[in-house]
Amino acid sequence: MVAFGKKLKERQYPEWQRYYINYKLMKKKVKQFTQQIQAGAENRRHVLKEFSRMLDYQIEKIVLFLLEQQGLIASRIEKLGEWREKLLQEPDIAQVCELREAYREVGKDLLKLLYFVEINAIGLRKILKKFDKRFGYRFTDYYVTTRSDHPYSQLQQVFKHVGIGAVVGALSRNLADLQDRQGSYLSIYDQPAATIKDPVIDSIKAAVDRLTHSTNFLHFLGHHALIVQEELPATPSEDQAAEESYHFMSLVLNLVNTFLYMVNTYIIVPTADNYSISLGAAATVCGIVIGSMAVAQVFSSVYFSAWSNKSYFRPLIFSSIVLLIGNTLYALAYDLDSLTVLLIGRLFCGLGSARAVNRRYISDCVPAKTRMQASAAFVSASALGMAVGPALAGVLQTNFKIYKLTINEDTLPGWVMAFLWFVYLIWVWVSFKEPIRDTDQEHTEQEDLLRMTRLEDGLSQPLLLSSSIEQKLQDEDGDQDVDGSEEASEESHKPVTSIMSAYRLLTQSVKVQLLIYFMLKYAMEILLSESSVITAYYFRWSTGAVSIFLACLGCTVLPVNAVVGNYISNMFEDRQILLASEFLVLVGIVFSFHVINPYTVVQYVSSALLTFVACEVLEGLCAMFED
Template identity: 75%
Template structure:
């Protein structure tokens, strides 16, 4: 892996080199400050003041050059506008073509300018992170708070487009008018839904969206998959080896994701009845549902490691284990054994190949469609979550064949066993194993443009020790010209090394992810027991309620991804969503007598929807504050977030079962108390690291 400083220099436009952030100089200053403080010749207050002034000068240099280039582009567009007006009076096809190319040339130069701003934005985030890491100051918090919110903030002009929109609008309108519209007099303002008329405009829009953190539905949905992209932007699109990609293989991965989520939630409406039919308490449903998550904690690790060598073999193993697990789950009724039931669910959890599904998208899907594939991964999960309970609601029958019982308790197992058998045959016949490059694990596949940003936002030792002379991003503190040792730049090779890369900001994001998954699991897993006790709901009613909750996932993401995320910062949405989850939990408590259906439904819907919004922005921020070393390898960011979510489900289901010993009448309030406590803790932690989420 190339050190960041060298990579930054390689990506610079040669004729603009003097206007980029001087990352090398600032890194050397950080080293000098460390030496001066160690010798006692400098105090912290002077260091903060001097570094702030230097950073202000660097940002001012960038902003003034940006404004100068915008002025030049505006002048060129004005000259072209005069030519455009002349052509409207005396049309000339050859000159129209020349004018169109001239406008495209301006668009390409504007795209170069946007890449210039984006590279500087990444450099600024990384130097702030480096300062915090070296000295243990909360400098990023101070700098962002004092600069970003100031009315004359130059920092905001680097991270937000200033005047770019007017240039894009002029280019888009003129290129639109120069197209052959077959006599149409409509402009882009009359038809805003028309597709952008030129590839250069599409590229500019994508660059602006990245720079401003603007997003759309597909992008917002794709963030849920935590599949990271290239750290530094390039003016020219990087070509991905399309030979490694196969559409049918991608489809099989998405089908695996869908079926696994159906398998997870299809038993939720009937788990309490099944437990009681085997002589256990209704609240043992917590263990029955959670057994799958317990096994998934371990399966996520070995499937992630297995995917370093193959995708086909782990998917085959997953299908076979899930087939066997569902058969055991269904046979437990006639064997009258709760242990067979639990063994079946454990086997289902051991077949969780979500790590393989995610790795296939990140490793084998071309960049140009990776966002759509990531969104497909999340959509398949959401659809499976809704279809599982809905399917359970349809399986209301009771008959026997050769002493084997088929009823609402066992049919989910038989149906899923048949589904996995069909999937296994389809997989065996059509999956294409992608070619492998040597030492693929040591090669960075992708990382987010802001992936290493703000990694060290809170307390660290005053000066790092000699053993820690190397950054996790591959830069050496003592010499820019040297390469960092290979082990310091490669992916984390163990859970311990991955944990050491977790900064306070990342830990807070993982805590939030744990909280939202815990709250959602409490709501979903105990829904059958709670609604039966308070409202005497049938299995079909519970199934409809859970299916309706699952169906809110995509509409909520449409609203957030298309509108809300473009109106507010991710950290603002994050904090607001946490507060809404907290309100949903508070409204769910059984304080008012009697406990009513509207109270339960409304509070559950509020909690679930807020948690869905929270998941998207949480993973978006997590991808930006997480180390690039966690974007690849076995112990990657996706695995860590999966483990955090799975552990939350395990703890939640265990809580339900343990609380059941105190009686069903106390189950609701007792299980909600930990949710409330963790939610409040996450809100406090978010406020503490708020300015580091920039």
């Protein structure tokens, strides 16, 4: 994976390079401060004061350059205004078109300035996060609060975007007026903003939105879906290329695939124990039947990920065919009286999992400005499928025969899903559009998946410094290149040739997160797969009651993510939420044991709900937790 510092430098405009936040220098200083404190050479208070001073210089540099560029853009708009006044007196269609293009050129330069602001904002957030992590101190809260509340705050100059807003307003008004010269004298203040259509203005508004609007819930959902957008903003040319290759119906088909797969996963949960008994196995074998799909998915994720490097259409077609076959085998197992066929059918269903393709499509083919909404839709589709699957199983209560085929509550989920995958197969064949790929693109699969999000955390705006002072700081440190311990080594960029070589590349924190992810999935699968067995044994629940219970669990996913993404994540650090969630999972598991007589419905439902919700929060946190 390419180091963040290198990616940051690659996205900078060369002619403005000295005005960007010096991320490498700041990171080097963080390392030096850490070593000095550990050696007892510096006290913590002095380090905080010195680091604040350096950040103040960085912020000042960026803000002063930003104001200078805003002034130049404002001056150009003023000159174009003089030209416009002349055209009002002596109309000339050719010159009107030329003037409109001139305004658009100014808009493109303003968009370039907005990208400059956004890159600096991201660099600042990264360095503040690194400082907090190294020192175990919430320096970010202190720094942002003290700097933003000051009457002479340079941070507020960037945060409020007052100057940029005024320039956007001027461009919008003039472009709207020039766009409609056929007799309309309405301005942008007299009509809805949505009626003013211009690609440049749309791009500018999208960039401003990323700097001013908090998107914590979408951010949380995006990471929950393991769809991570680029932290660094895409260039205008990249945005345009993404827009041209974007096909909405193909996105819908990927989301439908996600939904159907989750329905397919959970539709058999309420009836798997009865199905196992009818084939002569113990009720607890339902855990193997349900879990076999997840085991097979481990292998499918590998070849589907590799396949998506070349195509999206073919993997979706293959996935639909395999799932159609798998569900047909699952349904036929009853009349064949074969547990083996039942398990093979579920294994086929797992081998048909195209979730890796669905995520990859959103990361690669959805434009940046709508990618977070698409990733949120991915999580929503998954959550909806998780709720609909058991609920649908509760509805499919019937018993009859068609020739020699038995249609009952055990086999009907297989037949229904086989039919739905057949319909989906036809839909994909007719409507899916394979995106155009850039053959010269040298991104690895990991880089393609790690498209960074431009989410703003309220006050996560850009900040900056004075070139002379920065140069002095640079001279003090000599070479500003990154330290080897923090940037990816050359070895880490080499292709992985074995599982052990991949394991050695993982940091300790990543290993811990993978262990947590495994354990939470383990706990969640046990909870869901054994729910029908436990409730039948202790409470004599019917299939319909189990279906309602599981559907209610699935319905908690989005509300829980909304609360965590919008509120809890703003009140506590990620690590605090992580530890609290782990503790709640433990409490839920312990509380679920039959240690108190009698074992009540309230005890089981409460423990299951607590375990499930805490696991959902953990899953999102593990995905968004960064080293």
